[in-house]
Amino acid sequence: MSKRQAYVEKLKTQLDKWNAEIDQMEAKTKEIKAQQKAKYQEQISSLKRRRDELTAKLKEINSAAEGAWEELKTGADDAWEKLKEGIAKARSYFG
Numbered sequence: 001m002s003k004r005q006a007y008v009e010k011l012k013t014q015l016d017k018w019n020a021e022i023d024q025m026e027a028k029t030k031e032i033k034a035q036q037k038a039k040y041q042e043q044i045s046s047l048k049r050r051r052d053e054l055t056a057k058l059k060e061i062n063s064a065a066e067g068a069w070e071e072l073k074t075g076a077d078d079a080w081e082k083l084k085e086g087i088a089k090a091r092s093y094f095g
Contacts, residue, residue: 004061004069011058011080015051018087022047025094043090050083 001009022044029040057076061069 002066004066007073008058008062011054011076014080015054015058015083018047018051018083021087022051022090025090028094040093043086043093047083047086047090050079050086054079054083 025040025047026044029037029044032040054076057072057079061072061076064072
């Protein structure tokens with residue numbers, strides 16, 4: 001397995017876990033009061049935007065030439081960290 005393939009697989013695996021966690025958070029919003037619901041939905045929307053950004057970066061890396069993917073890695077790492085921080089913050093909201 002190449003370095004690129006290993007990197008993409010690592011990100012995809014974690015992204016799948018985060019997607020499941022976002023889905024669980026979204027399900028919890030259906031059980032809360034309307035006033036708090038807006039706050040939670042805003043948090044979930046932010047997570048989805050970050051998730052979509054990371055997904056786009058993964059697609060770029062996957063389609064990049066073998067030598068060029070490492071240049072795209074920095075952007076993916078940044079998107080990764082933003083989503084990771086967002087998930088951690090959301091965990092505090094959703095308990």
